[in-house]
Amino acid sequence: MPEIVLMSDPRVSAIPVEDRGEPLVDLRAVPELLLDQRLADSEGAYAHLRHGHVDRLLRAQARLPEGLRLLIVEGYRPLALQERYFSAYAAKLSDANPDWSDEHVYVQASRSLSPPHIGPHVCGAAVDLTLCTQDGQELDMGTEVNASPEESENACYTAAENISPQARDNRTILSEVLVEAGFINYPTEWWHWSYGDRYWALLTGAPAALHSHLDWPASA
Ligand SMILES: C[C@@H](N)C(=O)N[C@H](C)C(=O)O
Numbered sequence: 001m002p003e004i005v006l007m008s009d010p011r012v013s014a015i016p017v018e019d020r021g022e023p024l025v026d027l028r029a030v031p032e033l034l035l036d037q038r039l040a041d042s043e044g045a046y047a048h049l050r051h052g053h054v055d056r057l058l059r060a061q062a063r064l065p066e067g068l069r070l071l072i073v074e075g076y077r078p079l080a081l082q083e084r085y086f087s088a089y090a091a092k093l094s095d096a097n098p099d100w101s102d103e104h105v106y107v108q109a110s111r112s113l114s115p116p117h118i119g120p121h122v123c124g125a126a127v128d129l130t131l132c133t134q135d136g137q138e139l140d141m142g143t144e145v146n147a148s149p150e151e152s153e154n155a156c157y158t159a160a161e162n163i164s165p166q167a168r169d170n171r172t173i174l175s176e177v178l179v180e181a182g183f184i185n186y187p188t189e190w191w192h193w194s195y196g197d198r199y200w201a202l203l204t205g206a207p208a209a210l211h212s213h214l215d216w217p218a219s220a
C-alpha cells in the first residue's frame, strides 16, 4: 500500500491558503443530487458545498453506470462541530490506550477526523458520499459511511482488502468517477472526497489551497 499522508502531517498544515471567495451553495436546491438525512442539521449546514463542487459532482454522477447515483451524506461542517468530533474521538482513543502520548493520540485521531484548523469540511471543500440506486438503496461499500478504523477492522481504508469483491467493485466505481471529476480521496475513508483544501493541494501539487475556513451561517 502506498504511504498514507494523514491529516495531522505537518506538510498539510504548511500549505498556504489563497481563498477564492467562492460562495457556498445549498445542495437542497440542486434536484439532481440526492441528500441523505442521517447527519442533517436544522439549519442545513451539512447540505452546503463550495459552488464549483456542484458541477464536479454532477459530472461524476453522469459518468456512473446506468441506474446508480451519488448519495451525499455531509458537506460543510461548522468549526465547532469539527472540534467536538475531533476531541470526542481523541478522548475515546486516549481512554482505550492510556499508554499513548498526547501526540500519538492526535495522529491516530487524524485517521478519522481532521484536526479542526485544517479541516476540509470546515472550508466547504470536502464531501462524504456513497453510491445508491435510483430509488435510494445504498450499495454495499464494505463498511458504513463514517465507520472508524476500530469498528471496521480498518475496512474503512479505501484500499482495504478485507471487504467483499462486490464492495471492492463499488468502491472502484465511486473512485473512478470522483477522481475524473478532480476530487481527491482521504485514503483512510472511502467516502471522503475533497477539492481545493490543503490536503488536495498537497496531493495534487497545487501551490495553495483555494478555500479557507468559513463561519456558519455563511453568506450562502
Ligand atoms: C467524519 C469523517 N467523515 C471525516 O470527515 N473525516 C475527515 C478526515 C475530516 O474530519 O475532515
Ligand SMILES: [Zn+2]
Pocket: 121, 126, 127, 128, 191, 192, 193
Ligand atoms: Zn469527510
